[in-house]
Amino acid sequence: MKKTDRRKWLWLLPLLIFALAFKGPKDVTIYMNGEIISTDQPPVIKNSRTFVPVRVIAENLGAKVYYLKDEKAVSVEKGDKLIYIPIGKKEMRISTTEMAGPVPLDEPAFIKNNRTMLPLRAIAEMFDMDVAWDEAAREVRIASADHYLKPYVNAENAAAEVIDRLMKMGLLDEGYYATDTRPVTVDEKNLKEEGFRVTLRKDNPVDKNLTDHIRHFFINKTGTAILEYDPVADGYKEVLGVN
16 A cells, blocks of 8 residues: 555544544434334434423323414323423423412423424323433333323214314314214325324305315324325325324
8 A cells, every 4th residue: 555545544544433433322212111102203302301292292191182383382181181381481381170280391392393392201290100211222211001092083083073173273163064984094194094084064154055165184093193185186284293
């Protein structure tokens, strides 16, 4: 090897060592009762706190989640417990049949890649779950008697669930009612889930025999995703993606 080539490699070697040494940390892995929780937006470590997408809360803590766009807040409901989390504020409000009031947060919720990131430990502990952080393995382990959110949406309640969820979030006007509900499987944007297609109709205010608007929605069996059919694109678009 020529002396100039040897010098060039000797000059590059420290840079290679530096690049390997400062390689970015691997994504945080979350375990719920020993099972890995998958998500399209990895958890984020911020100021020594772990933040997770809201869908992790919905599907793995057995809760319903509402994103309140006008209020810039998230509402998490499970049983008689309601947790209200304003985006960007260091507090959340908890309400049950026995108590109600504010709870301080070390770090506020925030938006990342169009996903609402919630402080995992604060939310998990509100639902009486144990959370442990393994720094070396970059793993969060959650222990609870509750497992994944069980399917509760069926042919009888799918329409009411769609209307109720969208009305609460201000995404559906009054006057819509269901005309058809049928089981379907949706395979859209990496989402392949079983659920129900719900057709909603809104009558013309002048002549009830005329249709003012018809909309088609899909809701999965766990109630964590609601999509609306777009006839122009001939596909579904996300209306409520609890992510």
